[in-house]
Amino acid sequence: MQPDAYRDRREAAAYLTAKGLRTSWRTLQKLACIGGGPQYRIYGRLAVYTDQDLDIYADGKLSAPRFSTSEAA
Structure with a gap:
């Protein structure tokens, strides 16, 4: 996709999942x-997201x- 392209929710979830961050x-x-x-915009009835x-x-x-797990705090 181009840098200024928009993704719908399913495409946005697939984008995050492809980066190894499983998201529905x-x-x-x-x-x-x-x-x-994430920040999103409305286009008609659709929520759309940018890669950025x-x-x-x-x-x-x-x-x-x-x-170490002790660093969690």
Whole structure:
């Protein structure tokens, strides 16, 4: 896809899953209602996402690299 292309929820979930971060389109749908998900835009009746917004969301959910479980705090 082009950098400025938009993805619907199913495509957005597939994009995150292809990066190794399993995500359901239903999860994206729920997060759009309760908050905490990636930024999106409305096009008609569709929620659409950019790759950049999905990458920002994924980076925000990932922790810093760890060497031990004791570093979790």
